[in-house]
Structures are given as C-alpha cells and as structure tokens.
Amino acid sequence: MAEDGPRRQPTLDEVAGLAGVSRSVASRALNNAPHVSRAKREAVERAVRQLGYVPNPTARALATRQTGAAALVVSGEDPSIFADPFFAQVIVGASAALEEADLHLMLCLAASDRGRKRVEELFRSKGADGVMLMALREGDPLTRTAEEAAMPVVFGGRPVGPAPRWYVDVDNAGGAREAVEYLVSLGRTRVAALCGRLDTEAGRARYRGYRDAVLAAGLDPFPPQEGDFTESSGAAAMAALLAEHPDVDGVFAANDNMGVGALRTLGGAGRRVPDDVAVVGFDDLALARTSDPPLTTVHQPIQALGREMARMVAALVNGQDRTPLILPTRLVVRASA
Amino acid sequence: MAEDGPRRQPTLDEVAGLAGVSRSVASRALNNAPHVSRAKREAVERAVRQLGYVPNPTARALATRQTGAAALVVSGEDPSIFADPFFAQVIVGASAALEEADLHLMLCLAASDRGRKRVEELFRSKGADGVMLMALREGDPLTRTAEEAAMPVVFGGRPVGPAPRWYVDVDNAGGAREAVEYLVSLGRTRVAALCGRLDTEAGRARYRGYRDAVLAAGLDPFPPQEGDFTESSGAAAMAALLAEHPDVDGVFAANDNMGVGALRTLGGAGRRVPDDVAVVGFDDLALARTSDPPLTTVHQPIQALGREMARMVAALVNGQDRTPLILPTRLVVRASA
C-alpha cells in the first residue's frame, strides 16, 4: 500500500488538461484511434508519462460494456477434482492464449452450491465477456445455465447429449481406436476395456472407440468394466475383469490413472506386463512415464485444449464466429504394451 | 447466446419504477441496507424477481471503487512451473476462501514479458481489490511492483530479503529441523542436505533448519549440495554427494521431487534405503506416497496456504489489518526413513 496519503489516480480529464486537449482527443490518442493530429497525440503521450496515468479498466468496461475478461469455469461435485494435473495444463494453455488476446482470466471452481450460484450470477450479469466451461458430467446444471447466457460459452470437452454450438474436444474415440488397434497388432485377441465414468462423453467415446476397433478386428468386445477415472477404480475394475475373464491378454484403460491401477492389480495377481497382459492408458500424464512398467498411452494435447478454448472465446468476443474443434491424439508406446 | 434480440438487461431504475420507489430506495433494499420500510423492501424484491434483475457488477465497481475480485499472481520464468501440482492445491484453497468472502478470483501467470507488463498494469490500475503474489525467486521484478501497489498484496511464501508487510508461509526451517532430528533419532550421524534453489527463501530456510538441527545434535553439517527442486537435480546432487562422502547415512532433501531423485540415484548405486541411507523429503506430494520406497517427508498444508492467503487479502480489502502467518508442518513417516 502506498503510504503517501490519498493521492488519487490521475484521470483522463487531467491528462487532457495537461496536454491541452479535450477529453475526447485524449481518449482517441490513448486507444490509438484515428482523427488525432500528430502533435496532439504526442502531447497526450507526454502527459500520460508525466502523470503516470493508467486508464481505469472499470470505467472503460462500463462505457464499452466489455469487461476485458474471460472466465474458466470448472464444475464438479468435489473441489479436489481440480487438483488433477489436467486442469493445470488447461490453464497454462488458456492463460497464454488469453494473454495474446489481451483478456484477463477469471477462474471459477463451482463445487459448492454457493459456487454454482456465483457462476450463475456471473453468467446473468455478464461479469465476463465469455466463458470456457468444463462441465463434463451428464446433467450438470451449469450446462443449462450456459445455454441462456448472454455471452459466448465454449465447452471444454463436449458434454453428453446434443452438441453445443461451440466446444473444443480431443478425439477420444479415435484415440481409443488407435490404442486398441495397436493391441490387436501385437497379436492380442482378448482385449477388454476399463471404462471411465459413462456419464461423461469422454468415458463413452473412449468405450465406443474401443468397441469399434475390436469389432473391426473381428474380435468380441467385452462389456464395459466401469470405473470413475481414479486409480483405485482402475485397480478394482481390473480385479473384477480378471475374475470374470482370467484369459484376458490386452487391456485398454480409459485413462492413465486407471491404467496404473490396473498395473497394480496385475502385479499383485502375478501377471506379467506386457508378457501376459498388455495395458494401454489414455492421457499421457507424468505418472504414465514413472509407472512400473512405464505405461503405453494415448497422448492428448491438454495445453492445446486450453489454448484453443481461449482462442475460440476470444474470437467470439470479437464478433467472429467459430465452429467446434476436435484435437488429434497420438499413441505413445512405452513398456506396458 | 440468447436469441431473442437486443433486449437489454433491466437496470436498477426499471426495478425502482416497477416497484414504485426511487432508485435510492431500490439500491438500499438490494444491498439490504437500513432505512427501507418493510413494504418497499418487499416491493423491490418482487420487482427484481419479475424483471429477472441482476445488478451490473461493473457499474457497482465504478461507483464503489471496488472490483470485487482478488488476483492470484504466479511469477516465474517458465509457464510450466505452474504445472506443478502445488499451485493447483493453492488455488483450491484460495478459491474456497475467496468464495466465502464473495470475491472473484483472477489468475495471472506472469511468465512472459507481456504477462509481467499486464500484471504491472493490474497493480497500477487497481484492476483488482487485492493481490496474492507468489514470486519466490530472489530479485523477482514483481516484488518491487508490489511494494508500490495501491492495494494490499499478500505474499505466498516469504520472499528473499526483508519481510513484506503481509505474507503467509510454511514453517520451512521448523519442518527441516524436525526431519533432521528424526534422522538423528534413528541413529544417523552423517546426515547431508540436498538443497533446493538457494535464491528462494524456502530453499534457504530449509537448509538453515537442517544446519541448526545438525549442530544441535553435535554433528557436523555438510555443505549445501544445491539443486533446483526438480527430480533430476535431486538425482544429480545425490550422485555428487555420494562421490564426495560415500559414508553418508542420512539425507534430507529440500523437497519430494529431489528426494525421489535421490532415491533413484541411491538405488542405482546399490545403496539400500533406508538400511544404508535414510531419506526424508519435504512437501508430501502424491509422488511421495507412490515412490519406491514410499518417502518419509515433511507435510506442508498447501491448501491451507492458499486459504489463508485468500482470507488475509479478504480481510485487508475490508479494511482490517493482519500480521504475517506461518503455517505448521508435520513429519509423515513412511518407509524411506
């Protein structure tokens, strides 16, 4: 805090006064708009420097009806889902792209009822120029709110149900297909899937991709062993799978956490990976590199996801239109398959 | 986007008109301030509901000179430092506390020059009511900027040099001391330190704590083996240590990443942990639980750090004062020591 008393920030009027021009001219000079003579433009610049003037963003926002900020809303029952390194990557990407568009980033973790209420108010009061919404669970209340919002909303990850007008997603089905095709190419003939939550589009699409690839290879798909994207659920699903189908020789896990869980169960059951059972994950998080054995997995470009979401809102805020975007995945082969 | 044309948001004037009261009364009713009769208060509430009125936060901000938002600024050369799960935890804590104080969270990753410039402008233009600043490196330019800011700035982690007026930190020295005391209690007599960056206060304080504890136990402290908090630097520092002092039997690593790196080097060198060398880390990240062997470490309350920073700015924004806060750490004993 400055301790030298209540010396207000200088205003545009004061700048104009010092520069000997009107407020209008000063404003135009500041936003380097046309219709300002070279001389006055320089006079304004001098005055700005001399006074240490910084425009008041709030006043500007009120006049232009633009806040200069985009919000990233992460919806979920539990605040700890945000602790997933996934979101940190999204933020890094989004932050960089927003910076280029000169938009600030507001972060809303809508976990509690109160949090959701605040987000709703943000939507209704136009507290941001645009929103990037990550609400993956089927029936998430914010999905509805988003539809009636008076601002562009870009979904991060396509939600379950009808496709929203704007979203960025990863090619979940394609990635899963590629993973399973790889297992098949290794000669595996009894390939099962450890699913993620089937109330998310990602969970469904990855199972769909698995199923398509298995059928295309002329094999029989296994029924979904559902988990919830956590390591322990992966371990449990693997145990259940082993009990029902002891002869399984290939496993596609819906994400790396579950893949690592499966690895743990397999190790405990005395199965060798990849000799007895080959395992492929999805995400390519850091833990896929450090697991034992290192996990073959489908890499998804998470930073790019954040970046493209941000670019999309930025474009929409500037009045341009955009169409949904699907980002490609790529298989990263390590030791587990 | 609403498709039903340019129907503006209703304003307070319209609410007042419908309720048959003046704008002033409507405003007071909305902010449930005194001096409003019960009848009119209810009339206003009715009008608000009927019109679907939501106050315009920008206009309010302009009038009150309060933005209703606090910024979390993460400074660093490289945007990827933010990918550290540490920050996700800080955010979860800060977000929850800010929600209670009814403040929005702005997130600024100041990695590029442009990013830093934007943060500076945020400071100078009072684009937020308060700032939580994480700028740990010595000589970070934002540290200076923060000093002349016209708003409260709470440091997350005490910076190197003179203590700022407001900060929240973890008891780094105390935690390190406890870790080393534990190693000593195990009968280790040649205890070395793998330091983190010594241009951060955390790095220095942890080494200080190590040194104090070693001296207090009547042993000889080792000179600092400096790393930079990464796993590979921990591995390298451990290798250097082993080369200089093959008889080391206890290691205090400045954080879990470095501790895991040390584990790796020790394994490669054929030393058994904890039999030959006992290792203690610092942070208690997820990887401390999953390393081999699981890492004994000093737990630091990261979410609480975020929460307390947020509470502190919220209090300061509301005109209350606060003093710096040091959060306690606690030793978590696992297999590595």
Added chain:
DNA sequence: GTCCCAAGTGGGAGCGCTCCCAACGTCGAA
C-alpha cells in the same frame, strides 16, 4: 400542544470512461 429526533424517502451529483455529433478549419476542384 410544541419540540425534537429518528426512520424513511428521493433527488442529484458523481465514479472515469467512450462515442456520437455538431462545429470548425483547410484545401482542392469547379
């Protein structure tokens, strides 16, 4: 009955900016 005080009320002046628009040259073309 008078007086005073407190609660209730609404008018109006901002907050600091943008942007429309009328007014003003100045200059080349008719």
Added chain:
DNA sequence: TTCGACGTTGGGAGCGCTCCCACTTGGGAC
C-alpha cells in the same frame, strides 16, 4: 470565388450504480 469534402476538435450525453444530503413524516418526551 464558392462550395463541398474531409481530417480534427471538443461538448455532452450516457454506461448503471452508490451515496450524500435535504426533506418529509410519525411518535414520544416535555
């Protein structure tokens, strides 16, 4: 010489809210 045309200029009206302040009322205390 006259007349648009066009680049400049500044006045003024907002943007939607808060808050100060002057004003009205009703109900004790005397």
